[in-house]
Amino acid sequence: MKPLPSRQRRVLQQALPSKRRGFTLLEVLIALSILAILSSMSYWGVSALVAAEGRLRDSATRLRAVERLLAEFENDVLFAAPRATHSGTGEVEGALYAQREKRSEHGFRIGFSRFAHHPSQPPQRIGYRLAPPRIDILLAPLDPPANADDIAATTVLEGVQAASARFLDIDGRWSDTWPPAGVAVTALPRAVELTLKLDGIGTITRLIARP
Numbered sequence: 001m002k003p004l005p006s007r008q009r010r011v012l013q014q015a016l017p018s019k020r021r022g023f024t025l026l027e028v029l030i031a032l033s034i035l036a037i038l039s040s041m042s043y044w045g046v047s048a049l050v051a052a053e054g055r056l057r058d059s060a061t062r063l064r065a066v067e068r069l070l071a072e073f074e075n076d077v078l079f080a081a082p083r084a085t086h087s088g089t090g091e092v093e094g095a096l097y098a099q100r101e102k103r104s105e106h107g108f109r110i111g112f113s114r115f116a117h118h119p120s121q122p123p124q125r126i127g128y129r130l131a132p133p134r135i136d137i138l139l140a141p142l143d144p145p146a147n148a149d150d151i152a153a154t155t156v157l158e159g160v161q162a163a164s165a166r167f168l169d170i171d172g173r174w175s176d177t178w179p180p181a182g183v184a185v186t187a188l189p190r191a192v193e194l195t196l197k198l199d200g201i202g203t204i205t206r207l208i209a210r211p
Contacts, residue, residue: 059200062159066198069135069157070206076112076126077192077208083113084185085125094185098165098178107131110165129153130163135196159199166193 082095093111101107108130113123127138136153167178167189179187191209198204 062200065157066196066201066204070194070204072137072156073128073194074206074208076114076128078210079114080188080210081113081123082186082188083123085113092185094179094187096167096178096188098167100177101129101131108163108165130160130165132160132162133199134158135160135163157198160196161199162195162197164195167191168193 080096084095085093095113097109097111099109101109109127110130111125111127114126125140127140129136129138134155135157136155138153164176166174166176167180168174168191169180169183170187170190172190173180174193178189179185188210191207193205193207195203195205
């Protein structure tokens with residue numbers, strides 16, 4: 001058979017399907033680069049979602065702690081007993097006592113004589129120490145009075161920037177301390193207002209009217 005001319009062979013080779021020789025090194029590197037970019041974008045997207053979920057969970061936990069503290073404080077105000085007591089140093093403390101905390105420059109302490117939740121239990125003396133950046137609760141028996149240094153404090157809230165309270169007397173006057181001058185030590189306020197400034201939340205005010 002007579003061989004085809006070289007020009008015809010080239011045309012015939014171009015028309016026939018050729019065998020693939022695989023990817024070149026450049027093509028492989030480009031594909032790997034694209035996969036790396038896509039993987040990085042996916043990783044950071046998932047990381048952002050996980051971080052956002054963690055922040056939401058922490059915020060929900062903190063809000064529950066704040067609401068629990070406010071509910072307990074309101075309950076203690078409503079169950080306050082008109083009964084004065086003596087501190088561990090012998091000083092008379094009113095049925096509700098609210099003064100600046102001597103141990104802290106910005107602290108404030110509120111103490112209650114409180115009826116027990118169960119008839120078989122004796123009355124208690126409960127105290128709230130508003131000492132930014134935290135709030136502590138102190139619980140002690142009403143009789144005999146316990147020395148303040150011997151009462152264990154339990155921290156119930158942290159991240160407190162500022163805390164204050166004020167009290168409404170029977171004549172409709174507000175006071176930053178209790179009992180104010182001229183008011184009996186067994187007297188209880190008509191209302192108590194608690195204001196907290198908290199990290200990440202802002203300012204919360206709770207007004208509690210006594211029956």
